[in-house]
Amino acid sequence: MPLTREQLRSRLEHELDAHEHVMVSKSVTDALGLAGRGDSARASLALVLAEAVTPTGHYVGPAKQAEATERWAVLLPAGAAPIFVSRCEANDPPVTRILSQIAVLDVDNEHGLVIAELAPGHSARQLQEAAEPTLKVGSTLTEMLVVASAT
Numbered sequence: 320m321p322l323t324r325e326q327l328r329s330r331l332e333h334e335l336d337a338h339e340h341v342m343v344s345k346s347v348t349d350a351l352g353l354a355g356r357g358d359s360a361r362a363s364l365a366l367v368l369a370e371a372v373t374p375t376g377h378y379v380g381p382a383k384q385a386e387a388t389e390r391w392a393v394l395l396p397a398g399a400a401p402i403f404v405s406r407c408e409a410n411d412p413p414v415t416r417i418l419s420q421i422a423v424l425d426v427d428n429e430h431g432l433v434i435a436e437l438a439p440g441h442s443a444r445q446l447q448e449a450a451e452p453t454l455k456v457g458s459t460l461t462e463m464l465v466v467a468s469a470t
Contacts, residue, residue, distance in 0.1 A: 320438065320439060320440050321420040321421045321438050321441070322420045322421070322438055322463065322465060323420070324350075324351060324420070326420075326465055326466070327351065327393070327418065327419070327420050328351040328352060328353060329465075329466040329467065330418065330463075330464060330465065330466045331351065331353055331366070331393065331418060332353065332466070333464075333466040334391075334418070335353075335356060335364070335366070338356065338357075338362075338363055338364045339356065339357050339363070340356060340357035340358050340359065340361045340362045340363055340364075341355050341356040341357065341359075341362055341363075341364045341365075341366060341387075342355050342359040342362035342364070342365045342366070342387055343355040343365075343366045344365070344366060344367045344368055344381065345381075346367070346368035346380065346381045347366050347367065347368045347393050350368060350393070350395055351393065353366070362387040363387055363388050363389060364387050364388075364389045364390070364391065365387035365389070365390045365391070366390075366391050366392075366393060367380060367381075367390060367391070367392055367393070367414065368380045368381060368392070368393050368395060369392035369393065369394050369395075369414070369417070370394075370395070370402075371394075371402050371403065371404045371407065372392055372394060372402070372403055372404070372414065372417050372424075372426075372432070373403075373404055373405065373406055373407055373413075373452070374403075374405070374426070374431030374432050374452045375413055375426070375428075375431070376390075376392075376413030376414045376415060376426035377406075377407055377413045377414075378392050378407070378413070378414055379404070379407045379408075380392070389415055389416075390412060390413070390414045390415060391414055391415065391416040391417070391418060392414040392416070392417045392418070393418055393419070394417050394418065394419035395419070395420075402419070402449055402450070403432055403449065403450035403451060403452055403454065404451050404452070405451045405452050413426065414426060417432070420438065421437065421438045421441050421446065421463075422434055422435075422436060422437050422438065422441065422446055422463065423435045423436040423463060424454070425457070427455070430455045431452060431453070431454075431455060432450075432452065432454050432455065433454070433455045433456070433457045434446060434454055434455065434456050434457055434460060435457045435459070435460065435461070436460070436461050436462065436463040436464065437460065437461075437462060437463055438462075438463045438465075439462055439463070439465075443456045443460070
């Protein structure tokens, strides 16, 4: 089963706790109710919303300029379109990690999109069926961490 939006929000909150300064785009705040942390001007991590992502980490979604050293995408697909695409218009710097309701993927400059975690009940094969480019399976593929909600 895919994670619910609430479970995805809790997982993201857990991940963001490791960062002192995080910039969260308005689109992520609107979709999941997440807020930034610390001083967004000093953010080491920017969290953006994406509808699709390429193997190089460029994404389809609302543009958000941020000077963070690392960028992650929250992948919430629109309709039945592929969530991993071969290419797209790229205005913003690419992302390095993608978190969705069914998987966590890392963007590797040499290997493209690498599946790091899968939601319970999902397989790499199922994820590949929703993708245009070939996805790689990480050497340490694990079941997706589901974090209990604080509420």
